[in-house]
Amino acid sequence: MANTQTEIFFDKLQSYIDNKELIKLSLTGKRDKLSDLKKLIITAVELKKGYCLNVVYRHNTRDITKNFEIAEGIELVAKALENDFVNAELLSKFTQLNLMVLPNGKVKLKTTENSAPAPLTLAHDNIKERLINTHGNIYLRELGITNVNWEVRREMSDKYKQINQYIELLAPNLSELKLTENYHIVDMGSGKGYLTFALYDYITNHLKQPVRMTGVEFREDLVWTCNSIARQAGFDELNFVKGTIEKTELEKIDILIALHACDTATDDAIFRGISSEAELIVCAPCCHKQIRKAMNVENELSYITRFGILKERQAEIITDSIRAMILEAYGYKTNVFEFISLEHTPKNVMIVGRKMPDLNPDKQTILNAITAIKKLYGIEKHYLETLLNI
Numbered sequence: 001m002a003n004t005q006t007e008i009f010f011d012k013l014q015s016y017i018d019n020k021e022l023i024k025l026s027l028t029g030k031r032d033k034l035s036d037l038k039k040l041i042i043t044a045v046e047l048k049k050g051y052c053l054n055v056v057y058r059h060n061t062r063d064i065t066k067n068f069e070i071a072e073g074i075e076l077v078a079k080a081l082e083n084d085f086v087n088a089e090l091l092s093k094f095t096q097l098n099l100m101v102l103p104n105g106k107v108k109l110k111t112t113e114n115s116a117p118a119p120l121t122l123a124h125d126n127i128k129e130r131l132i133n134t135h136g137n138i139y140l141r142e143l144g145i146t147n148v149n150w151e152v153r154r155e156m157s158d159k160y161k162q163i164n165q166y167i168e169l170l171a172p173n174l175s176e177l178k179l180t181e182n183y184h185i186v187d188m189g190s191g192k193g194y195l196t197f198a199l200y201d202y203i204t205n206h207l208k209q210p211v212r213m214t215g216v217e218f219r220e221d222l223v224w225t226c227n228s229i230a231r232q233a234g235f236d237e238l239n240f241v242k243g244t245i246e247k248t249e250l251e252k253i254d255i256l257i258a259l260h261a262c263d264t265a266t267d268d269a270i271f272r273g274i275s276s277e278a279e280l281i282v283c284a285p286c287c288h289k290q291i292r293k294a295m296n297v298e299n300e301l302s303y304i305t306r307f308g309i310l311k312e313r314q315a316e317i318i319t320d321s322i323r324a325m326i327l328e329a330y331g332y333k334t335n336v337f338e339f340i341s342l343e344h345t346p347k348n349v350m351i352v353g354r355k356m357p358d359l360n361p362d363k364q365t366i367l368n369a370i371t372a373i374k375k376l377y378g379i380e381k382h383y384l385e386t387l388l389n390i
Contacts, residue, residue, distance in 0.1 A: 053073030324336050
C-alpha cells in the first residue's frame, strides 16, 4: 500500500522516534470484523538494551505486550496497516497525524498541529515527585497501575503511593549498604510483585547498582505472570520462583523481605533472615493469631483482654514487640514504624532490622525481658523462639 501519503506517515513516525518525540501510535478499525484483536497501541520505551517500541495487542478480553527493536516495530506497524487495520493515529509532542485507508483502497492523511505542545508524560503537573517514575515504566503498566499513556489509574493511586512510600522508607538503609552484583535480595511471598518490581527498579535504575533479586510466591500463575513482566521490562536479574517461605531453597540471602506474611509466616521469614545473617530484614506483619490464642491473662490486664478487639490489638503489639526484641538480641539495630497510613491499608506496621557488626547486645537481658512480658500475658512461647530454639 506504499504511496506518497503512507511514505509521509512513516517518515514522520521515524522522525518522531529518532527525536524521542513519539507519545503514542494507535491502530484501529478492524479489517476483519470477526477478529478478536481490537487495537494496537505503540509507545517508545527506554530499556537496558536501548530505545524500543512497546506494542500492546488489545484483544476483547486481554492485553498482550511485546517489545520490539525500532526497525522491527516499524515493519510490524506497516504489516498491521496492510492486513489488520484501516486507521492510524500518530501523536507526537507537537503534531497529530491521522492516516485512513478508504474503502476504495486510497489513503488519506490529515495533519493537525497542536496549539500547545503535548507533554511526553501526561501525568498531572501537581503530582508529587516520586522515586518511582511512571513514564515508560513497563511493569507499572502491566500490573495495572498506569494506563497506556503512563498515567496512574485513578483506582490504583493508593497502590502507587504505597510503593513510593515503601521505597522512601527503605532508601536510607539501602544507601548505607555496599550493594554488588553478587548481592542477593529475596522477597518472600511476593504476590503480584508490586513492591518487588519497585525495589528492583529503584536499586538498578536509580541507585545504578547491579543486584540479583528473587521473588518467592506459592501461586504458580503469579510466578509465571511476574516472570513474563520482568522479561518485558528488561529486568534480567529479577526472577520469581514457586515456593514457600520456610521450604524454598535459596542461596545466601543478603536482604530478606516479607511483606504481609500471615501469622507465623512472618516468623519463618525472620528466622531465615537471621539464619542467613542477612544484612537487612524487612517485615510488614499480617495477622497475629498465634499469640492471641496463646494469651491466658490472670492479672489486672484481664480487664482489658476481655474485650475481643482490645485483646487482638494487644496480641499484635506483643507479637511484633517480641519479634523486634529478638532481632535486637541477634545483633540487629531494629526499628518499628508505620508503613503507610490506615486510609490506604490496615496492614500498616513495618519492622526493619539492620545487621550491625559492631553491635554487641546483651542477649540474655533481652531474653529475660521477653520472658517477663510472656509471663505478664500468660504466654508460654512465641513461635520465633521455637524456630531459633531459645
